[in-house]
Amino acid sequence: MASRGGGRGRGRGQLTFNMEAVGIGKGDALPPPTLKPSPLFPPLEFRPVPLPSGEEGEYVLALKQELRGAMRQLPYFIRPAAPKRDWRRLPRELKIRVRKLQKERTTILIPKRAPKTPAEKEETIQKLETLEKKEEEVTSEEDEEKEEEEEKEEDEEEEYDEEEHEEETDYIMSYFDNGEDFGGDSDDNMDEAIY
Amino acid sequence: MTQAEIKLCSLLLQEHFGEIVDKIGTHLIRTGGQPLRVIVHDTGTSLDQVKKALCVLIQHNLVTYQIHKRGIVEYEAHCSRILRILRYPRYIYTAKTLYSDTGELIVEELLLNGKMTMSAVVKKVADRLTETMEDGKTMDYSEVSSTFGRLADTHFVQRCPFVPDPTDSADAQPPPPAPTLSINEKDMYLVPKLNLIGKGKRRRSSDDDAAGEPKPKRPKQTAESKEPIPDDGIYWQANLDRFHQHFRDQSIVSAVANRMDQTSSEIVRTMLRMSEITTSSCAPFTQPLSSNEIFRSLPVGYNISKQVLDQYLTLLADDPLEFVGKSGDSGGGMYVINLHKALASLAMATLESIVQERFGSRCARIFRLVLRKKHLEQKQVEDFAMIPAKEAKDMLYKLLSENLISLQEIPKTPDHAPSRTFYLYTVNSLSAARMLLRRCYKSIANLIERRQFETKENKRLLEKSQRVEAILASMQATGAEEAQLQEIEEMITAPERQQLESLKRNVNKLDASEIQVDETIFVLESYAESTMKRA
Numbered sequence: 001m002a003s004r005g006g007g008r009g010r011g012r013g014q015l016t017f018n019m020e021a022v023g024i025g026k027g028d029a030l031p032p033p034t035l036k037p038s039p040l041f042p043p044l045e046f047r048p049v050p051l052p053s054g055e056e057g058e059y060v061l062a063l064k065q066e067l068r069g070a071m072r073q074l075p076y077f078i079r080p081a082a083p084k085r086d087w088r089r090l091p092r093e094l095k096i097r098v099r100k101l102q103k104e105r106t107t108i109l110i111p112k113r114a115p116k117t118p119a120e121k122e123e124t125i126q127k128l129e130t131l132e133k134k135e136e137e138v139t140s141e142e143d144e145e146k147e148e149e150e151e152k153e154e155d156e157e158e159e160y161d162e163e164e165h166e167e168e169t170d171y172i173m174s175y176f177d178n179g180e181d182f183g184g185d186s187d188d189n190m191d192e193a194i195y
Numbered sequence: 196m197t198q199a200e201i202k203l204c205s206l207l208l209q210e211h212f213g214e215i216v217d218k219i220g221t222h223l224i225r226t227g228g229q230p231l232r233v234i235v236h237d238t239g240t241s242l243d244q245v246k247k248a249l250c251v252l253i254q255h256n257l258v259t260y261q262i263h264k265r266g267i268v269e270y271e272a273h274c275s276r277i278l279r280i281l282r283y284p285r286y287i288y289t290a291k292t293l294y295s296d297t298g299e300l301i302v303e304e305l306l307l308n309g310k311m312t313m314s315a316v317v318k319k320v321a322d323r324l325t326e327t328m329e330d331g332k333t334m335d336y337s338e339v340s341s342t343f344g345r346l347a348d349t350h351f352v353q354r355c356p357f358v359p360d361p362t363d364s365a366d367a368q369p370p371p372p373a374p375t376l377s378i379n380e381k382d383m384y385l386v387p388k389l390n391l392i393g394k395g396k397r398r399r400s401s402d403d404d405a406a407g408e409p410k411p412k413r414p415k416q417t418a419e420s421k422e423p424i425p426d427d428g429i430y431w432q433a434n435l436d437r438f439h440q441h442f443r444d445q446s447i448v449s450a451v452a453n454r455m456d457q458t459s460s461e462i463v464r465t466m467l468r469m470s471e472i473t474t475s476s477c478a479p480f481t482q483p484l485s486s487n488e489i490f491r492s493l494p495v496g497y498n499i500s501k502q503v504l505d506q507y508l509t510l511l512a513d514d515p516l517e518f519v520g521k522s523g524d525s526g527g528g529m530y531v532i533n534l535h536k537a538l539a540s541l542a543m544a545t546l547e548s549i550v551q552e553r554f555g556s557r558c559a560r561i562f563r564l565v566l567r568k569k570h571l572e573q574k575q576v577e578d579f580a581m582i583p584a585k586e587a588k589d590m591l592y593k594l595l596s597e598n599l600i601s602l603q604e605i606p607k608t609p610d611h612a613p614s615r616t617f618y619l620y621t622v623n624s625l626s627a628a629r630m631l632l633r634r635c636y637k638s639i640a641n642l643i644e645r646r647q648f649e650t651k652e653n654k655r656l657l658e659k660s661q662r663v664e665a666i667l668a669s670m671q672a673t674g675a676e677e678a679q680l681q682e683i684e685e686m687i688t689a690p691e692r693q694q695l696e697s698l699k700r701n702v703n704k705l706d707a708s709e710i711q712v713d714e715t716i717f718v719l720e721s722y723a724e725s726t727m728k729r730a
Contacts, residue, residue, distance in 0.1 A: 046552060067303075
C-alpha cells in the first residue's frame with residue numbers, strides 16, 4: 001500500500017506512543033543496542049547471602065545425604081536390567097540358575113497392593129509372550145493379575161536365567177545373595193559414594 | 196506442569212528411584228493419565244519393568260489409578276507430590292523436634308516406604324532404636340506404639356484409603372480390574388487396638404529371627420513372621436499437609452516475634468495451636484477464639500494477667516500487618532488469625548528480599564513502593580522514592596525486564612492513543628510469585644545437576660577412598676598394628692586428600708543450597724495455593 005513506503009515516507013521515525021510518558025525525554029541517550037543473547041553466566045553484581053549454618057542446618061543436611069543413600073539401598077530403587085544374552089551361542093553352564101526361593105520372596109512386608117516384585121527375571125522373548133498370553137486370559141483385577149502371573153511363573157518356571165553384569169547388577173542378585181560372595185558383591189553394588 | 200517442574204521431577208525420581216522409574220514417571224507427568232499398554236508402547240520399556248516402576252510409584256503415593264469405562268485402568272502422576280521429596284529431611288527433622296528420636300524414625304520409615312502397617316513400623320523402629328542403644332538395653336514396642344498414637348492424634352500420620360468390605364451384591368458382579376479405595380473422614384486417624392508386645396532386636400549376623408527385616412541373607416522364614424498380622428490391610432502414610440500447616444504456623448509465629456516481642460508470639464502460637472485441628476489447612480481464617488479461651492489455654496509458664504492479654508490482643512489486631520483480626524466482642528473479644536494475609540505478607544517479604552539481594556537496596560525501595568501503592572506513574576515513582584530520575588528509570592526498566600513489575604495502560608480517550616494514555620507501574624503479586632517459583636525449580640534442578648557432575652568427575656577418587664576405608668575398618672577389626680594402618684592411610688596422597696576435602700565441601704554447599712531454595716518454594720507455593728483457593 002502507498003502509505004507503507006518501507007519507512008521512507010512521512011512519519012518515519014515516529015513512534016506510536018508518547019515517549020515522555022514512559023520516561024525517555026528528548027535528546028536522552030538510549031541504551032546501547034543488544035547485539036547478542038545474554039551470556040550464559042551473567043556477571044553477578046551482588047554476592048549471595050551466606051547459607052544458614054548451625055546445628056539445625058547441619059543436621060538437616062546430614063539427614064538429606066543419608067536419605068539419598070538409604071533410598072538407593074531400598075528395594076524400591078530399580079536398577080536397569082542387564083543385557084540379554086543369546087544363549088544359543090554360549091555354553092549352557094554359564095547360565096546361572098536361581099535356587100528355589102519363590103515362596104519366601106512374596107511374604108516380606110509388602111502391602112498387598114504393591115507387591116515388591118522381587119520375582120524379577122531376565123526377559124527373554126519367550127517370557128514376554130507367555131506374560132501377554134496370561135494377561136489376555138485372565139480378566140480379573142489387574143493387581144491380582146500381577147500377583148497371579150508371578151505365582152504362575154514361579155510355579156511353572158523353576159529355572160530362569162540371571163546374568164551377572166559387572167557394572168549394573170540387578171537388584172535381584174543382591175537379594176538372593178546368601179552371603180557366599182559377600183566381598184565380591186559389595187564392589188558391584190556401590191555405584192558412587194554417597195555424600 | 197512447566198518445563199522446569201518436569202525437569203526437576205525427573206531428576207528427583209532418577210536420584211531416588213532409579214532410571215526406569217524416572218522414565219515412566221516423567222512420561223506420565225508429561226502426558227497425563229494413561230493406561231498400562233500405552234505407557235509400555237510409548238516409553239519403549241518392557242512390560243515387566245513398567246509394572247515394577249508403577250508399583251513403586253503407587254506405593255509411594257506418587258501415582259494414582261482410576262478405573263474408566265470399559266474396565267481400563269488409567270494411571271496419573273502427581274507432579275507436586277514428587278516435588279515433596281525435596282522436603283523429606285525437613286519433615287523428619289520436625290518430627291524429631293516434636294516427638295524426639297522415636298517420632299523421627301517413625302516418620303522416616305513412613306516416608307521411605309510410602310505406606311506401611313502400624314505393626315511393621317513399630318517393629319522396624321524398635322529394632323533401629325535398639326541398635327543405637329547401649330548393649331543390653333532394648334526398646335519396648337509399647338513405647339513406640341504410644342508415640343505412633345500421639346502422631347496419629349495430632350494428625351501427622353494418617354490412614355491410607357482402603358478397600359471397602361465387599362457386600363453381598365458385589366459377589367454377583369465380577370470384581371473390578373482395580374480396587375476403588377475410599378476412606379471416611381473420621382476413620383483417618385483411628386489407631387487400631389493392637390497388642391504389640393515385644394522388644395526391639397539387635398541385628399546380629401548370627402541372629403536367626405531378624406523379625407520384620409527382609410534380609411536377603413536369611414531367606415528362611417521363622418515361625419514368628421508366619422503369624423497373621425493383626426492389622427492387615429490398614430496402612431498408614433505421613434500426612435504432608437499437616438506438616439505444611441506446622442511450617443506455616445512456625446513462620447507466622449517467628450514473624451510476629453520479629454515484629455513485636457516474645458509474648459505476642461506466644462499468644463499467636465497458642466491461638467494457632469488451639470485451631471490446629473478445627474481449621475482445615477486451606478481456610479483463610481482460623482475459627483474465632485474468644486479472649487477467655489485464649490487466656491485459659493496459655494502455656495503454664497506464662498502468667499500474664501487477663502488485662503495484659505487483652506492489651507496484647509488489641510495491639511495485634513491493630514497492627515498494620517493484620518495477622519490477627521477482631522471478629523466480634525462476645526466472650527471478651529473474638530479474635531481470628533488471618534492466615535491468607537499472613538501468607539501473603541510472608542510471600543511479599545520474600546519477594547522484596549529477593550529484589551534486594553539481586554538488584555540492590557535502591558531497587559528494593561522502588562519495588563516496595565510500587566507494591567504498597569499498587570499503581571504509580573513514572574514521575575510519582577521518582578518523587579516518592581527520592582531517587583534521581585535517571586537512576587529510577589534505569590531501575591524500573593531493569594525490574595520490568597525481569598517481569599517483576601508490569602505496566603498497566605489506562606486510556607484517557609476511547610481510541611487508546613498512546614500520547615493520551617496513562618502508563619502505570621504495578622506489581623502483580625501472584626504472577627511475580629509464580630515466576631519466582633519457576634525460577635526456584637530451575638535453580639534446584641541446576642544444583643542437582645551440578646552435584647551429580649561433581650560426584651561423577653571424582654568418581655574414581657571416591658571409589659578409591661571407599662576401598663581404603665573398608666580395608667582400614669576390616670584391619671582394625673582384626674587388630675592390625677599402627678604401622679600397617681599408617682601404610683594403608685598413606686595410600687591416599689595429600690593432594691588427593693585435598694581434592695576429596697574440596698569435593699565434600701562443594702557437595703555440602705550444594706545440598707544446603709537445595710534445602711534453602713526449598714524453603715523459599717514452600718513460602719511461595721503456600722501463597723499461590725491460598726490465593727487460588729480464595730479466588
